[in-house]
Every structure is written in C-alpha cells, then in structure tokens.
Amino acid sequence: MIAEIGHYALVLALGLAVIQAVVPVIGARLNDPTLMAVAEPVAIAQFGFVALSFAALTASYVSSDFSVANVVINSHSTMPLIYKFTSVWGNHEGSMLLWVLILTLFGALVALFSANLPAMLRADALGIQALIALAFHLFILVTSNPFARLQEPPFEGRDLNPVLQDFGLAVHPPFLYLGYVGFSVTFSFAVAALIEGRIDAAWARWVRPWALAAWMALTLGIAMGSYWAYYELGWGGWWFWDPVENASLMPWLAGTALLHSAVVMEKRNALKVWTILLAILAFSLSLIGTFLVRSGVLTSVHAFATDPTRGVFILGILVFFIGGALSLYAWRAPALKQGGLFAPISREGALVFNNLFLTTVCATIFVGTLYPLALEAITAEKISVGAPFFNATVGVLAIPLLFAVPFGPLLAWKRGDLLGAAQRLIAAFGISLVVIVAAFAFFGAKGVLAPAAIGLAVFIMIGALTDIAERTQVINQPSNAFRRAAGLPRGAWGTAVAHLGVGIALLGIVCESNFGSEHIASVKPSQTVALAGYDLTFEGAVPRQGPNYRELVAKFTIRRDGQIVGVMEPTKRSFAARAASTTEAALMARGVSQLYLSLGEPGTDGSIVVRAYYKPLVLLIWLGAIVMFAGGALSLSDRRLRVGAPKPSRSSILQSAK
Amino acid sequence: MTMRARSQVRTSFLTALVVAMLSIGPTFAVQPDEMLTDPALEARARVLSRELRCMVCQNQSIDDSDAPLAKDLRLLVREQLKGGSTDQQVLDFLVARYGEFVLLNPRVTAHSVLLWVIPFGILVFGAAAIVLVTRRRGSLAHDSRNNLERLTANEQQRINALLDASDRNS
Numbered sequence: 001m002i003a004e005i006g007h008y009a010l011v012l013a014l015g016l017a018v019i020q021a022v023v024p025v026i027g028a029r030l031n032d033p034t035l036m037a038v039a040e041p042v043a044i045a046q047f048g049f050v051a052l053s054f055a056a057l058t059a060s061y062v063s064s065d066f067s068v069a070n071v072v073i074n075s076h077s078t079m080p081l082i083y084k085f086t087s088v089w090g091n092h093e094g095s096m097l098l099w100v101l102i103l104t105l106f107g108a109l110v111a112l113f114s115a116n117l118p119a120m121l122r123a124d125a126l127g128i129q130a131l132i133a134l135a136f137h138l139f140i141l142v143t144s145n146p147f148a149r150l151q152e153p154p155f156e157g158r159d160l161n162p163v164l165q166d167f168g169l170a171v172h173p174p175f176l177y178l179g180y181v182g183f184s185v186t187f188s189f190a191v192a193a194l195i196e197g198r199i200d201a202a203w204a205r206w207v208r209p210w211a212l213a214a215w216m217a218l219t220l221g222i223a224m225g226s227y228w229a230y231y232e233l234g235w236g237g238w239w240f241w242d243p244v245e246n247a248s249l250m251p252w253l254a255g256t257a258l259l260h261s262a263v264v265m266e267k268r269n270a271l272k273v274w275t276i277l278l279a280i281l282a283f284s285l286s287l288i289g290t291f292l293v294r295s296g297v298l299t300s301v302h303a304f305a306t307d308p309t310r311g312v313f314i315l316g317i318l319v320f321f322i323g324g325a326l327s328l329y330a331w332r333a334p335a336l337k338q339g340g341l342f343a344p345i346s347r348e349g350a351l352v353f354n355n356l357f358l359t360t361v362c363a364t365i366f367v368g369t370l371y372p373l374a375l376e377a378i379t380a381e382k383i384s385v386g387a388p389f390f391n392a393t394v395g396v397l398a399i400p401l402l403f404a405v406p407f408g409p410l411l412a413w414k415r416g417d418l419l420g421a422a423q424r425l426i427a428a429f430g431i432s433l434v435v436i437v438a439a440f441a442f443f444g445a446k447g448v449l450a451p452a453a454i455g456l457a458v459f460i461m462i463g464a465l466t467d468i469a470e471r472t473q474v475i476n477q478p479s480n481a482f483r484r485a486a487g488l489p490r491g492a493w494g495t496a497v498a499h500l501g502v503g504i505a506l507l508g509i510v511c512e513s514n515f516g517s518e519h520i521a522s523v524k525p526s527q528t529v530a531l532a533g534y535d536l537t538f539e540g541a542v543p544r545q546g547p548n549y550r551e552l553v554a555k556f557t558i559r560r561d562g563q564i565v566g567v568m569e570p571t572k573r574s575f576a577a578r579a580a581s582t583t584e585a586a587l588m589a590r591g592v593s594q595l596y597l598s599l600g601e602p603g604t605d606g607s608i609v610v611r612a613y614y615k616p617l618v619l620l621i622w623l624g625a626i627v628m629f630a631g632g633a634l635s636l637s638d639r640r641l642r643v644g645a646p647k648p649s650r651s652s653i654l655q656s657a658k
Numbered sequence: 659m660t661m662r663a664r665s666q667v668r669t670s671f672l673t674a675l676v677v678a679m680l681s682i683g684p685t686f687a688v689q690p691d692e693m694l695t696d697p698a699l700e701a702r703a704r705v706l707s708r709e710l711r712c713m714v715c716q717n718q719s720i721d722d723s724d725a726p727l728a729k730d731l732r733l734l735v736r737e738q739l740k741g742g743s744t745d746q747q748v749l750d751f752l753v754a755r756y757g758e759f760v761l762l763n764p765r766v767t768a769h770s771v772l773l774w775v776i777p778f779g780i781l782v783f784g785a786a787a788i789v790l791v792t793r794r795r796g797s798l799a800h801d802s803r804n805n806l807e808r809l810t811a812n813e814q815q816r817i818n819a820l821l822d823a824s825d826r827n828s
Binding site for chain 2: 235237241242243338357359360363364367368371375379381383385386388389392393397521609
C-alpha cells in the first residue's frame, strides 16, 4: 500500500506540474492576476506530493519491503539503519526521485519568497520551473518507476553496493543535487526574462541569492564527493577527471562565472545579455551531466544505465530545454537594452576577465570530455582524453585566472587603477616572494614550478585579506578595527573569505601533488615501514565481523622519533550478499596533513601488501572548499541579498528618481 | 517492469565513480613484486604508467588499475625501460602495439588537433570578441555623449542626492 501511495502521489505531482506550467503562463499573457496567482499554491502542493512520494519510498526501504523491486536490488535487512535511508537514492530510480524532490523544493521556495517580484516575471518563472518538473516526473513514471512491485517477493534483498555503504552517500548526492537543480531557478528566471523581453539590475538582485545558494551546495557536494573517493578508492587520489566528475565541475565553473557577472549586472547594469546566457548555460550543463551519466552514452565507469529508452528520453528533455532556451535567447537577446559602460581596467573589466577564463576552462573540459565520443562516432577512431590532458590545459588556463583573483576586488568600478591595486598588493607580493624563495631553498630538487605555485596560493590568500585589512584599517588604527569590520558589508566579507578559500585549496593541491611520499611494500607482522619521518609497525591482522560484512583488520602502530603517536587500522571488507569486497583505508590527520594506509592482498605467510602515503597539507583541499562555502554563506546573509528583505534605501531612492 | 527491474543493477549518480572502480576487484595497483630495484628507473616507470590507459577499464591509468591487463602493461613498461628505452620509445612501442587509445594524453595528430586547438581558440576568440564589443560600444558612447545636452539644475540636484546616498551606503 505504501508504495502505491508513493506512486500515486507522483502522478498527482505530475498533474499539478501540468497546471503550474500552463495556467500562470496564460495568466501572464492575459495579464490576469487570478490565473497568475495559481502558481504559488500549486508549486507548494506539488512539492508536498513529491515529498510524500519520497517518504513512501523511504518507508519501503526502512521497513525492508522486499515486494518492491527497487528495495530488493538495493537493500538488505541487516544493513545499518542509516544506509537504509541513504540507499533510497543510491540507485537510478531513487536518485531521480531525489532530483525531482529538490527541483520541486526550489519551486516551492521560489513561490514562497518571491512576493516582491513583478507578477508576470514570477508567473513565467514558476511556469518554466514546473515545465522542467513535468519532464522529470514523466521520465520517472515512464522509464524509472521506483515503486514497481515484484510478483514473488524474495526473503532477502541483494544489498546495496558495498562501496556506497558509507556516510559519503548520506551527504554527497543531496548536496550535489541541491547545486545541480538549484541552477534550475536561475534558468527559469532567465527564460522568463527573455519571454518578457526586459531585464534590469533588479533581475540580477533577485537571481543572485539563488545562484549563490546553488553554487554553495555544488561546491560542498563536489568537495565531499572528492573526499569520499579519496578515502574509499584506496589509492589516495582525490580527483580523477572522470567524465562524471567533469559533469559536476562544468556547472560549477559556469555557476562561478554567473555569480561574478551577476555582480556586474546588479551594480552597474552591464553584461546583462551575457549573464542571461550564463544562467541558461549553468543549468544546461547540469542537464548535460544528467544525460551523460544517466544515458550510458559515455564509455565511462558510470555507464551502468545501458537502457536506451532512458537515454533517449533524457536526450529529448535536454534538446527541448537547452535548444528551446538558446533559441529564445538568440531571438530575444539582441532586443535587450545594453547597460553601463566601463573602461577595460576596472572592477567590471576584472570580472569580464574572470568570466573569459572560467568559460574557457569550462569549454575545455566540455570538449575534452566529449571529444573521444564525437571522434569515435564520426571516424570510428578511438582515443583517450585523461588526467594528463586536463591537468595540462586547465593548469595553464588557471594560472592567469588565479593570479587575477586578488586584483578584482581592489579595482574601482567603471575606471580602475591597476598600478594602484598592485601597490596595495605590495605586502601580498612581498610575502609570497619570501615564501617562494624559502620553498625553493627547502625543496629545490623539485624544480621552481611547485614553489612558484605555493607562492601563488599565498598571494591569493594574503591578497584576499588585503581589501578587508585596508577597509578596517587594522594595521593603522587597530583600536577601531573591530567596529569597522562589523560595519563592512557582508558581501565584502563574503568575497574575501571565498577568495581566501581558493588560495587555501590551491595550497593543499600543490603540496599534496608535489611533496607527498608513498611506500608500497609487502610487510610481515612486527615489520616496520619508514615513511616521511614516521615508522609504521605492522602488528598483525585479525578477522572481525561487521553487521553485514566480514573484515580483515590490519593493525599498524605509528611512531615518530620512537614515540607512539597512534594506531591505524586499514581493513578489507567482504560482503557476502553481493560477493564483493572493499578496502577501507585508514587515515590519520597530523595537523592538516594525513597519513593514509590502504591494504592489498594478504600473503599465505601472514604478510600483507600495504600502500602507505604521507599527504602533506592534503586536508586544505577540502577545507578550502568549506571556506569558499562559508564565503558564499556570508554573502548570502548580506542584507542586500536577503530574500524577502526590504529593499535598501539606495534602490528606493533610485526608483523615486526615475 | 519486474523483469527489467530485476535485470538491472543500478547505482547512484556521481557515487558510481567509486563503485565501478572498486567493483573491478579489490583495489590494488602497483604490486611490490613488480617494482624495479633501480629507484630512478622505477620512478620513470611510475610516471609513464600514469600516462597510459588500462584499456579494459574505464578511464583508469595502468598505475591505478588492478586489471590483469594493467599488470601486463606495467611489466611491459618496466621491461622496456630495463632494456634501455627512452620514455618516448616506450610510449611509441605501446602505441604501435595498442593504438592511440592507450595514451591518456592524446598526441597532436590530424584527428586530435582540434582537441588542443579548441580551448585556446575559445580564449583567443573570446578575448577578441570582448575587445571588439568594447571598442564598438565605446565609440558609440563617445558619439552620443557629444550630442547630450547639459543637465538641468533639477537633474544635477537629483544626481548629487543619488551620489550622496550611494556614498553613505557603500
């Protein structure tokens, strides 16, 4: 019964989506406030029904209802409770249900927090939002029903894929989807603005909080996915340039560009046509990512979904929304009025520079990911485009982009002073030069590139703090600095903190990839391995029984200068229900660096193969992402951006002046 | 539906990255017994291994993969290095044997030249477009500015009020 309720609720949500996609849009054309007002309650109700559907699937999982096919394939009665919750989205059907849950959640939030929007824009945006939901409701109901029953229910489920039985599954997909789907709001607003044929700075002010929220979630989602792969895969890598990772990075890059161009649009009423395009592209890239992963078109590790009906269906959704939006753009954008002018050296100019490079990086990843596919389709020739290609191209493109980061906030709007900005960054230059020289003296054997990259990271970090330090006069007049710091707009803090996060992440990336050490050996009990100043003594391996697996636990005592600093226990798990095994790496944080131990095959003589890594400053990679997230949160809390907050005095003056 | 549901084992979105890499087998790439005794040679072998694709895996280098083919390729690379081949010779040898598909970093050939040209082409094209648009709009603005009439006293007053307000706000 519960599964049927879930199924039926989804059908009702589909019906509501049809109403929401049609009635308010007609209302907007007829300028009928009653019809337009339909959007709000329907959007909320639609979310309610999808939530009910999602709850029904969750209930089926938690109660281990093995008459539901989806539960049989992805669950097991002995699985710990948390994984019974998370396995709801640890499969194709359930993850699509999570997708529409978040999509309709955003629809409901837009309905709730957009009372101060012009009625027509609001009705159109909610209509577009419902059109997207409609397509995905149909997709689930037609090709991916998670509520299908089995005629003869088995006694036991087939268990969730062991690798997914991890806390990572609880946090990574929801945040990733919040990011992906969050960009649907900016997309809907962009299309609605194109339909109306009128956009202004106010549009950017409404859209920026949504773009910022989506960007924050995506930042965190990608970072958590990366950390999960890092500790779960067992060879210490944290980014593989896999097509599916690229699929998540592309909307992030487009979204980052969108955040920056929307600032120009909001403050200076410029770059409007470009910002609209980015808003369309960010969600289009999310859709393309969904298509790539869900259709099985990529010769990627993720190409599990080999059912062509799904691929063709998503391709249809893709072509309709991206093609439709871009056609509308090509038709209406030339009619949009151009905004304010600015000199090349200005805040706007710096943000254009930022957009140029972010877009190029995004396009590079797009081409690199799809090129082998296109080449094979056209010439039947197979080539590989892997990590070395992306590291080389993205690495080169990132240098000017990263170097420019500290300059942007120091340039004035309209006409900036590059020399002046450089002079204000003199302290950042000086400190990073000292760091480069010190790093070179210390690690000279590694060449100049790594120390220079460390210097760049330091430059970004100090540069990010320069603006704040100057505006609070913390150096000249420290006594009043606190009061001034509190008086600074949160947006300024957000920029500084997010840029600081970029520098922190870069420092982690550079140090981890250049100065890490590795030791692979076959060890016998009581044998010791030396690694980066630590002595790792293998104490022996013992079997242990887990809730739904058995594991072999190897115990290592870690010493530094003869002193015990801890014990590490990497394990190998075997899951009977799936006849599959995983290696669980052991990690020990030393400050922000980590020791990383992962097990290989045990020998017959009590020996075991162990892969030991020392990863200097590796935690900074993800800490940097968290700091970027915090920067976004600070910006989002800025009064100017707060959803539903009264407009600041300046804009009301502007309006009365019109 | 039930048959189809039964026949398909599906995994979640991005998370499947983790899955597939592990479902190939218990992870382990380079084994201690494969390694060369000469550390310089072994280091070169490791660098080369990261540039070579395990062709039966998806998007994994032979350095990361535990497929038997990856092991064979790792041993082959080390054999070639021991025989005195340069890095380039090792790569050429593997390409001759397995085709361009084995290289994770594609060489510039007639077929892959676009891959290398497009990124920097976009950068150059984008920069040129920005310069052109700014120039054109700059000159338009210049023309229109010459045609502007002087502000009335009332307009000037409003502007001053706006500027004051924005100073107070920023």
